[in-house]
Amino acid sequence: MHPDITQLIKTLRRESALYIPMAELGVHPKIKERFLGRPITSLKDEVDFWHLAGYDYVKLQPLADFNPDKIGITGEQHVLDDGSLGYNWASEGKGVITNWEELERFRFPAPADFDYSRFEQVGPLLPEGMGVIGQYGDIFTLTWEMMGFEGFSMALFENPDLLKELNQIIGERVVSMFEYFAQNDTVDALWYSDDIAYKNALLMSPQVLQDYFFPWLKKIGDLAKSAGKPLIFHSDGKLWDVMEDIIACGVDALHPIEPQAMDLAEVKSKYGDRLCLIGSVDVDLLARGTEEEIRAQVKHNVEVAGKDSGYVLGSGNSIPDYVPYENYIAFLEVAKHFGRNG
Numbered sequence: 001m002h003p004d005i006t007q008l009i010k011t012l013r014r015e016s017a018l019y020i021p022m023a024e025l026g027v028h029p030k031i032k033e034r035f036l037g038r039p040i041t042s043l044k045d046e047v048d049f050w051h052l053a054g055y056d057y058v059k060l061q062p063l064a065d066f067n068p069d070k071i072g073i074t075g076e077q078h079v080l081d082d083g084s085l086g087y088n089w090a091s092e093g094k095g096v097i098t099n100w101e102e103l104e105r106f107r108f109p110a111p112a113d114f115d116y117s118r119f120e121q122v123g124p125l126l127p128e129g130m131g132v133i134g135q136y137g138d139i140f141t142l143t144w145e146m147m148g149f150e151g152f153s154m155a156l157f158e159n160p161d162l163l164k165e166l167n168q169i170i171g172e173r174v175v176s177m178f179e180y181f182a183q184n185d186t187v188d189a190l191w192y193s194d195d196i197a198y199k200n201a202l203l204m205s206p207q208v209l210q211d212y213f214f215p216w217l218k219k220i221g222d223l224a225k226s227a228g229k230p231l232i233f234h235s236d237g238k239l240w241d242v243m244e245d246i247i248a249c250g251v252d253a254l255h256p257i258e259p260q261a262m263d264l265a266e267v268k269s270k271y272g273d274r275l276c277l278i279g280s281v282d283v284d285l286l287a288r289g290t291e292e293e294i295r296a297q298v299k300h301n302v303e304v305a306g307k308d309s310g311y312v313l314g315s316g317n318s319i320p321d322y323v324p325y326e327n328y329i330a331f332l333e334v335a336k337h338f339g340r341n342g
Contacts, residue, residue, distance in 0.1 A: 001054050001336065005131025005188050008056040012189060012230040012253045012276045014310035020302060020339035021056050022332070023278050025135075025193060025234055025255065026318040034325050043118055047125045054336055057131045059191065060122065062177055063115035066142060066170075069107055071096060095148030097166055099159075106146075108169055111176035116184075123186055134181030137193035137234070139174050140213040143167045144203075156208065163212070171216045178220045182227035189230045191255075192220050197237025199261040206241050214245050221250025232278065236317060237261050247274050255279050256316045265304040272310055279314040280305075281331065286315060286323045291330040298331070302338045313339055 010017040032049045033039050040046060050058040097103050122132060143166055144152035155163040181187045196203055196213060217233065224231035230252040238261040239246065239254075246254065254271075256279030257264050264280040271277075281297055289297075298313065305311035313335040319328055 003051060003056045003127055003130035005056045005129060008131065008312070009188060009230060011309055011312055012232065014252075014273075014276050016309050020306045020335075021312050022054060022335050022339065023057075023232075023255070023312045023314045024055070024319055025059070025191070027053075027328075028319060028321040028323075030321045031319060031323070031325055031328055035329075043121055044125050047122065047127075047130070051127050051130055054332060056129070057133045057188065058122065058126070059133045059135050060118050061135050062119070062180070063117075064113070064136070064173075064177075065109060066173075068109065071106075095144075095146050095151050097146045097162075098148075098151050100162060103162065103166060109173065111173055114173075114177060114180075116180060119180075119184055119186055131188035132186050133189045133191050133232075134178070134184070134187040135191035135193065136174055136177045137191075139167070139171045139216045140194050140196060140209070142170045143212065146170075167212050171219075175216060175219050175223075178223050182223040182229060187229065189232065190220065190224045191232040191234065192217065193234035195237065196235045196242070197239050197261070199237055199258060201238055202241060203237075206245070209242060210245065214242075214249060217246070217249040217251070224252075225250050230276075243271060247271070252276060253278055253312070256314065256318075258316045260316075264301055268305045268311070272305070272308075276310045276312065277305055278312040279316050281314065282316045283318070283320070283323070286319070286327050286331060289327070291327065294327060294331050295334045298334045298338050302342065306339075307342075 007017040007019060008021040011021055029040055035053060036045065036049055038045070040049065047058050097106055119132070119134070126132070143163070146166060147155055147163065152163065178190055178192070181190050194213065196209055202209065221231055231250060232253040232255055233246060233251040234255040236256065236258050240262065253276035257267055257277050259280050259282040264277065267277055280301055285293060285297055301313065
């Protein structure tokens with residue numbers, strides 16, 4: 001198999017492509033290292049994994065530290081460099097920023113502190129036809145994590161000015177990353193991730209998201225559009241109440257269509273003419289199912305979403321370390337089979 005980023009780009013734009021591509025927000029380093037048969041210690045190792053596994057791209061993030069002093073939030077949920085989730089829990093109660101004094105003391109990185117060296121080094125390492133996706137996110141998530149979920153909720157009513165200022169500081173810095181992605185010729189597509197829902201509902205009301213989330217997504221969508229690059233948006237959960245808002249922000253593709261929250265066929269029927277859909281192979285199935293069950297799920301997804309382009313095969317979130325290696329390999333094999341043969 002040879003990578004062809006143009007086929008992924010066409011699919012993200014719901015144009016006719018030669019095959020159904022594959023995409024993941026993240027694959028756990030343990031699985032990547034077993035696949036390669038060596039530790040991943042360099043950018044070349046990272047490129048080699050995505051290439052040999054059959055993806056048309058390598059996903060890169062700038063190096064950024066939003067808590068350089070490591071005060072108070074070291075035990076929270078976190079995202080690893082490859083995009084996969086750590087297992088710690090974010091603060092539900094009081095966060096590290098609950099008043100103006102704490103906000104003024106907190107040392108945020110400046111946009112100039114972000115390290116884009118991997119984007120500058122990756123070009124010569126790419127096999128012919130392979131592309132690059134620039135990814136970052138969590139403006140909304142970082143805002144509530146720094147305040148604590150309860151603190152964020154109370155601040156909506158008791159201290160909205162503080163909340164707005166914190167959201168502005170985080171938003172400006174993350175958007176600066178997407179300005180870089182949009183302007184950099186190495187980057188073929190943009191991927192913004194920020195969970196705004198869980199399997200039963202939105203985390204906050206649509207109005208709160210319209211105040212503190214969607215304006216930032218719109219800025220990123222405008223950057224992508226001006227650069228002529230597709231924009232992928234990731235959020236877990238049940239998104240029905242804000243699907244029109246997501247589309248209005250200029251999102252081209254929605255990931256991961258979490259199977260326990262939204263039915264892929266229903267999303268395809270209602271929004272497939274305006275959104276490419278990515279994912280929807282249940283992570284729990286990948287973790288505990290049989291190879292035959294995985295095969296049946298991939299076949300089903302291709303049948304309901306992949307016949308007229310606008311669908312990319314992938315998991316319903318990412319590939320964590322508790323997915324058995326054999327199941328991941330089986331998933332890759334059936335995804336390539338049905339993606340090319342229907």
